[in-house]
Amino acid sequence: MLAVILPALAGAQANNAASHLLTTWMGMLPIIIAASHGGRQKIPGVPVRSGTGVSQFITERDSNTAELAETLASKVGDRLGARPFLVLAHFERKYVDANRPAAAAYDSAAAKPYYDAYHRALAEASERIRLQWGSGLLLDIHGQGAVADTIFRGTNNGKSVAALRQRFALKPSADLKVSWRRCR
Ligand SMILES: [Zn+2]
Numbered sequence: 001m002l003a004v005i006l007p008a009l010a011g012a013q014a015n016n017a018a019s020h021l022l023t024t025w026m027g028m029l030p031i032i033i034a035a036s037h038g039g040r041q042k043i044p045g046v047p048v049r050s051g052t053g054v055s056q057f058i059t060e061r062d063s064n065t066a067e068l069a070e071t072l073a074s075k076v077g078d079r080l081g082a083r084p085f086l087v088l089a090h091f092e093r094k095y096v097d098a099n100r101p102a103a104a105a106y107d108s109a110a111a112k113p114y115y116d117a118y119h120r121a122l123a124e125a126s127e128r129i130r131l132q133w134g135s136g137l138l139l140d141i142h143g144q145g146a147v148a149d150t151i152f153r154g155t156n157n158g159k160s161v162a163a164l165r166q167r168f169a170l171k172p173s174a175d176l177k178v179s180w181r182r183c184r
Contacts, residue, residue, distance in 0.1 A: 014110075017044075018117035023066075025073065027085030030129045030136030033073045034087040034122060036098035037142060038066030043095040046111045054104045059094035062143030066090065069141045085125040089118050099142075137164075 021041055038061060051057035066088050077083040089098050091114050096106045098118040105115050129136035140160075144152055153170075154161035164170060 011113075014113040015117065018113040021089065021091045021114060022117055022121055023070065023086060023088040023090065024121045024125075025083055025086035027125065027128075028082035029076070029080060029084045030133035031076065031084035032087065032122065032125045032129065032136065032138045033069050033076070033084050033141065034138065035062070035065045035069035035141045036089050036118065037062035037093050038064065038069065038088065039090045039092050040066075041090045041092060043091045043111065043114055046095045046106070046114070047108055048094050049097065049107050052107075054100075056100075057104075058097070061093055062141075065141045065143050069139075072139070072141070085129070087118065087121045087125060089114075099140075 021039070021043065040061065049057075049059060051059075069088055070086065073084050073086040089096075096111045096114045096118075098105065098115055102112075102115060106112065126136075126138075140155075142155075144150075154165075158165065161170075
């Protein structure tokens, strides 16, 4: 009996520890603001990623994106009179890269609960929006150092905003210093 209970308790403790390295807000608008690469915290017992066999291997933080995402969420809440959903990872990218498929995101089983907790929070927010509003907007905040004073709108050369572009007939605009880029 004990052998059955102990793994369950260990799993619950891991989930609890993982949730402490996230900030999540329940939203009242069909908007999710997320930041996976702004974290500054070490994950106890989880080794730094080695990158073996991983393409696009990066361990560098997207500086200040967690702070930017939270400020943006607050401002959106003030402006619209209701809070958006917020999902922030506080763990450092060198331990878990939440913006990668699981196989490329971490090296050890001890990291899995942290990766899963981030994606579970995003999935729960998406599901609530789907049920209540049908569809919504995900603003996934990243950093870039390629071009100064420029905001790239969309990733994977515009693939991630294809529906938005179609719906609002958006085009890349040099005037607005907004462009379509591949996120690294
Ligand atoms: Zn990023």
